[in-house]
Amino acid sequence: MAEPIRVLVTGAAGQIAYSLLYSIAKGDVFGKDQPIILVLLDIPPMLPVLDGVVMELQDCALPLLREVIPTDKVEVGFKDLDAAILVGSMPRKEGMERKDLLKANVAIFKTQGAALDKYAKKTVKVLVVGNPANTNCLIASKSAPSIPKENFSCLTRLDHNRASSQVAMRCGVSSDKVKNVIIWGNHSSTQYPDVHHAKVNVHGSEMAAYDAIKDDAWLRGDFISTVQLRGAAVIKARKLSSAMSAAKAICDHMRDIWFGTKEGEFISMGVYAGGNSYGIPEDLIYSFPVQIKNKTWKVVDGLSINDFSRAKMDATAAELVEERDTALDFLSQ
Numbered sequence: 001m002a003e004p005i006r007v008l009v010t011g012a013a014g015q016i017a018y019s020l021l022y023s024i025a026k027g028d029v030f031g032k033d034q035p036i037i038l039v040l041l042d043i044p045p046m047l048p049v050l051d052g053v054v055m056e057l058q059d060c061a062l063p064l065l066r067e068v069i070p071t072d073k074v075e076v077g078f079k080d081l082d083a084a085i086l087v088g089s090m091p092r093k094e095g096m097e098r099k100d101l102l103k104a105n106v107a108i109f110k111t112q113g114a115a116l117d118k119y120a121k122k123t124v125k126v127l128v129v130g131n132p133a134n135t136n137c138l139i140a141s142k143s144a145p146s147i148p149k150e151n152f153s154c155l156t157r158l159d160h161n162r163a164s165s166q167v168a169m170r171c172g173v174s175s176d177k178v179k180n181v182i183i184w185g186n187h188s189s190t191q192y193p194d195v196h197h198a199k200v201n202v203h204g205s206e207m208a209a210y211d212a213i214k215d216d217a218w219l220r221g222d223f224i225s226t227v228q229l230r231g232a233a234v235i236k237a238r239k240l241s242s243a244m245s246a247a248k249a250i251c252d253h254m255r256d257i258w259f260g261t262k263e264g265e266f267i268s269m270g271v272y273a274g275g276n277s278y279g280i281p282e283d284l285i286y287s288f289p290v291q292i293k294n295k296t297w298k299v300v301d302g303l304s305i306n307d308f309s310r311a312k313m314d315a316t317a318a319e320l321v322e323e324r325d326t327a328l329d330f331l332s333q
Contacts, residue, residue, distance in 0.1 A: 001033065001035060002033060002034050002035065003035070004034075004035035004036060004037045004066045004067075005030060005034060005035075005036060005037070005082040005083065006037045006039060006079075006080055006081050006082050006083075007024060007030070007036055007037070007038055007039065007081070007082065007083045007084075007085070008039040008040075008041060008077055008078065008081050008083070008084045008085065009021060009024075009038065009039070009040055009041070009085045009087060010041045010042070010077070010084075010085070010086045010087055010088035010112070010130075011041075011042060011086075011087040011088025011089070011130065012040035012041055012042050012050060012053065012070070012087075012088075013040075013042045013046035013047075013049040013050045013053060014042075014087060014088065015240060015241075015243040016087050016129065016243045016246045016247055016250075017040075017053075017087055017247075018053065018243070019243045019244045019246070019247035019248075020085070020087070020246075020247035020250055020251070021038065021040075021053065021057060022057075022060060022062075023247065023248075023251050024036065024038065024251070025038060025057060025060065025062045025064065025065040026060070026062050026064065026065075027064050028251055028255070029251050029254050029255050029258070030083075030254070030255075030258055031258070031259070032064075034064065035064050035065075035066045036064050036065055036066060037066050037067045037068075037069065038057065038065065038067070038068045038069070039069045039071065039076070039077055039079075039081070040053065040054070040068065040069065040070045040071070041071055041072065041074070041077035041088070042070075042072060042088065043072060043088075044072045046072075047070065047072055050070040051070065053070070054068045054070050074111065074112070074115035074119070075115070075118075075119060077115070078112070078115040078116055078118070078119040078120050079119045079120070080119070080120065080121060081116070081119075081120040081121060081124045082121060082123070082124060082125070083124065083125050083126075083127075083254065084116060084120065084124055084125070084126045084127070085127050085129065085250060085254065086109070086112060086126065086127065086128045086129060086130055086136070086140065087129045087130055087250075088108070088130055089105050089108060089109075089129075089130025089131055089136060090104035090105050090108060090130075091131075091241075092131075098132075098323075099326055101132065102132065102135065102323065102326050102327050102330065103330045105130070105131075105132065105135075105136050105139070105327075106139050106327050106330040106331055107330075108130075108136075109128070109130075109136045109137075109139040109140040109143065110139055110140075110143045110331060111143075112140055112143075113139060113140035113141065113142065113143025113144040114143050114144065116140065116143075116144045116147060117143065117144035117145065117146050117147060120147070122146060122147055122148075123151070124147060124151060125151055125153075125254070125257050125295065126140065126141075126144075126147070126151055126152045126153070127153055127154070127155060127250065127253060127254060127257075128140060128152070128153070128154040128155070128270075129154070129155045129246065129250060131187065132186075132187070132188065132323060133154040133155055133156075133187045133270060134154050134186050134187055134270050134284070134285040134286065134287070134320055134323070135285070135320070135323040135324055135327050136154070137152050137153065137154035137270060137285040138283075138284065138285045138324060138327070139327055139331060140152060141272070141285070142331070143331075149272040149274065150271070150272060150296070150297070152271075152272065152285070153253070153257070153269045153270055153271050153285075153297070154187060154269075154270030154285050154287075155187065155246070155249060155250060155253055155269075155270065156183045156187050156191070156268045156269060156270050156287035157249040157250070157252050157253040157267065157268060157269065158242065158245055158246050158248075158249035159183040159187065159191055159193065159227060159230075159268065159287075160181060160182075160183050160249075160267060160268035161175075161245070161248070161249055161252065162193075162226075162227045162230050162245075163181040163183065163193040163195070163223075163227045164178045164179075164181050166223055166226055166227060167181065167195060167198060167200060167209055167212075167213065167223075168200075170213050170215075170218070170223075171200050171202060171212050171213060173200060173201065173202060177200060177201040177202070178198060178199070178200050178201075178209070179198065179199050179264075179265045180197050180198045180199055180265060180266055180289070181193065181194070181195050181198045181209075181268070182194040182195075182197060182198075182266075182268055182288075182289045182303075183227075183268035183287045184268075184286070184287055184288070184309075184312065184313045184316060185286055185287055185312075185313060185315075185316025185317060185319075185320065186286075186287070186316045186319050186320050186323075187270060187287065188316075188319065189228045189229060189232075190228075190315055190316040190319045191227070191228055191287065191316055192224070192309065192312035192313055192315075192316055193223065193224055193227040193228070194309055194312075195209040195210065195219060195223075196209075196210070196303075196304075196306065196309060197289070197303050200212040200213075220308065224312075230242075252267075253267075253269065256292050257292060257295055257297070258295065260292045260293045260294070260295075261290075261291050261292045261293075265291075266289040266290060266291050266300045267289070267290060267292075268287050268288070268289060268290070269287065269288070269290050269297060270285045270286060270287045271285065271286070271287075271288060271290060271297055271299070272284075272285060273285070273286040273288075276288065276299055277299070277301045277302070278299075278305065278313065280313070280317050281317060281320075281321055283324065284317065284320045284321065284324060285320075286316075286317065286320060288300070289303065
């Protein structure tokens, strides 16, 4: 048996974590022969809830789960980590301005970045889920200067999965028959779900998504807005935000980091934009199409970008630049 790896989940008493922890502990993410030490971090008022989560994990009797450590202390939570999944963040409350939300989250992710820098392994892979995810990820990375920027990513896999599923349903095929959709930009309503490079396998033959769907108006209209606004639609229906689908996307994202992407396929991840070939401002965490090998991601270069896509990619970049500048103001205070 391999040595156990230490995996941290923050916001561990929350509903996304509740859907996520079982999948991690049973081997769906880091492999069926990889023992796990789960570290669960939350704020002090949530510790009694966390005790219940620990009991349930124990009661699952999972052979790979070696230890569960509930804590509200960063020096315990961030120690010697192999992977950190930062789910916890300040949610937007009614009447809250976006800048208030940014300010609250800058404080959280500055602290967590500093804790990663001080206590975690330098090889730690950090996934930021808590919103605004891209900017929170950038702040965490800037607050952890001794950990490579490439080790930080934010979750746009949920949007990617949403886009793949919409295309699959439209074509009447299963979702594994759709590949290479792209989410560009911010995990917000400005994101750009792009299927210009996507392929759909229909009755055994692979074709471009535009040819398979044969409805350009839908692909440039309702498809994009459905994916952009899906999170809000779930909240409206369920009175709670996406948890099951977010947890599944987190598992997909981390598993691809650990084991790599399939040959000829790419997935979407918010990553550091430095050195990108698409003219996106460099000092951002921006969602790109990436391929992963040996736990290292690489942006897929050389995809042709038409004027329609260019305008959408630039609009979401502009929002991220504005968010970043606001957040960096707070960071320097």
